[in-house]
Amino acid sequence: MIDVQRLAVLREVARHGSFNQAALTLHCTPSAVSQQIAALERSLGTPAVERSTRGVTLTQAGRLLVEAADAIAAELTDAQQRIERLTAVQTTLTVATFASAGRRLLPAALAGFVADHPEVELTILEAEPEESLPALREGRADLALAYHFDGLPPARPGDRSGLDWTPLGTDPMQVVLPRSHPSVADYLNRPEPPQLAELADQRWILGCHKSAAQLARHAGTLGVELRIACTATDYDFAQSLVRAGIGIALIPAIGLTRHPELVAFPLAEPAPRRHLGLALARRRRGTAARLAEDLAARLVGPGDR
Numbered sequence: 001m002i003d004v005q006r007l008a009v010l011r012e013v014a015r016h017g018s019f020n021q022a023a024l025t026l027h028c029t030p031s032a033v034s035q036q037i038a039a040l041e042r043s044l045g046t047p048a049v050e051r052s053t054r055g056v057t058l059t060q061a062g063r064l065l066v067e068a069a070d071a072i073a074a075e076l077t078d079a080q081q082r083i084e085r086l087t088a089v090q091t092t093l094t095v096a097t098f099a100s101a102g103r104r105l106l107p108a109a110l111a112g113f114v115a116d117h118p119e120v121e122l123t124i125l126e127a128e129p130e131e132s133l134p135a136l137r138e139g140r141a142d143l144a145l146a147y148h149f150d151g152l153p154p155a156r157p158g159d160r161s162g163l164d165w166t167p168l169g170t171d172p173m174q175v176v177l178p179r180s181h182p183s184v185a186d187y188l189n190r191p192e193p194p195q196l197a198e199l200a201d202q203r204w205i206l207g208c209h210k211s212a213a214q215l216a217r218h219a220g221t222l223g224v225e226l227r228i229a230c231t232a233t234d235y236d237f238a239q240s241l242v243r244a245g246i247g248i249a250l251i252p253a254i255g256l257t258r259h260p261e262l263v264a265f266p267l268a269e270p271a272p273r274r275h276l277g278l279a280l281a282r283r284r285r286g287t288a289a290r291l292a293e294d295l296a297a298r299l300v301g302p303g304d305r
Contacts, residue, residue: 002065004072006040009033010048010062011069017055040065067160070137074162077139078283091117093291096125096132097145100235100255101276105168106145109298120291128210129154136281137162143292144279145299147171149214149272155279162283166300168276173211174256174264175199176242176249184263193268200224203247207235207255211272215250218272 012022012033019030019037026033041048048062058066097106102124114122127135129146133154136144148154155163175194177184187194196219204226206212212231219226229247232238235255242249243261252274256264278296280289 002043002068003040006036006043007065007069007072009036010040011066011073013037013049013056014058014062014066017057019056071162074138074281074283081139082286091119091287091291092121092123093143093288093295094123094125094141095143095145095292095295096127096135096141098128098132098147099126100252101145101147102126104254105276105299109295113295113298117291117294133161133163133279136279139281142281142288143295145276146279147274147276149210149274150217153275153277162281163279164282166278166280166296168278168300171252171254171274171276172266173215173250173272173274174253174266176239176251176256176262176264178242178245179261179263180245181248181263187265188263193266193271195222195268196271197222197224199248200226203227203229205229205238205241205247205249206231207238207249207251208233211250211252211274214272218270 009022009026012025013019016022016025019033023030023033037049044061044065046061047059048065049056049058095106106124110122114120125132125135125141127144129144129148132141132144132146135141146154153165153167155161155165157164175187177187200219204215206215206228209231212228215226230238230241232241235251236257238249239251239257239259239262241247243259250272251264256262278299280292280296
């Protein structure tokens with residue numbers, strides 16, 4: 001029989017990739033974490049993790065166990081919340097969103113939703129997809145407004161994510177320059193947007209680490225190396241540095257501040273972009289699930305955004 005407590009320890013090790021970090025989360029020593037994993041492996045008869053100087057990675061058996069641990073944690077959280085709702089007077093709904101969508105997309109949908117459902121106690125969590133989607137799977141959120149870059153979306157029909165994904169369209173990345181930049185008139189008057197290679201000699205200010213990684217991949221496919229002046233964690237901050245003349249930026253369309261001192265324009269295709277979507281947990285039922293679906297319907301619109 002697999003020990004559920006040891007599964008929980010393995011889950012934290014997988015989340016952090018380290019015995020030390022898992023121990024901090026679990027409020028115990030790294031030695032205790034190591035002993036729990038070793039005991040789990042003895043009961044399995046096969047390794048669950050591979051240890052190296054670079055950290056800890058899961059074996060195939062370990063990945064299967066973590067999937068089971070995620071499912072168990074989600075079921076327990078859901079059961080607890082159902083029990084709490086048995087005596088709750090007020091219906092609650094928790095929505096997770098990344099910051100730029102929280103500013104540009106969510107408020108209009110929430111205005112009508114709150115007017116139609118005054119009985120709902122609404123909670124908004126600001127979280128990036130790597131935080132909001134696990135929160136949704138674990139029952140800590142009812143709806144997640146998220147995004148992904150290249151490749152497949154984070155949830156697909158019939159997969160094991162436990163989530164349903166509704167695309168909201170694309171969010172193209174825009175080049176942002178100060179209006180005083182000597183090349184602004186040239187870029188704006190062209191019949192076609194400029195290629196990234198034409199901007200390679202500029203100093204770049206990037207608004208988040210994930211968009212920085214995406215831009216690096218895009219530049220790599222074109223054989224271009226960019227000069228990075230700053231990698232920030234906030235698009236408003238990045239654009240304030242552009243206004244100060246520190247460099248130029250690559251900002252998602254919904255993250256643009258529309259400041260009179262700034263000019264934004266797209267790059268020539270194929271250009272980097274974010275793909276926006278709504279995630280709902282497949283296993284959710286009852287009032288909260290219906291309310292989440294209602295709010296999701298208010299957010300879904302035709303075409304790209």
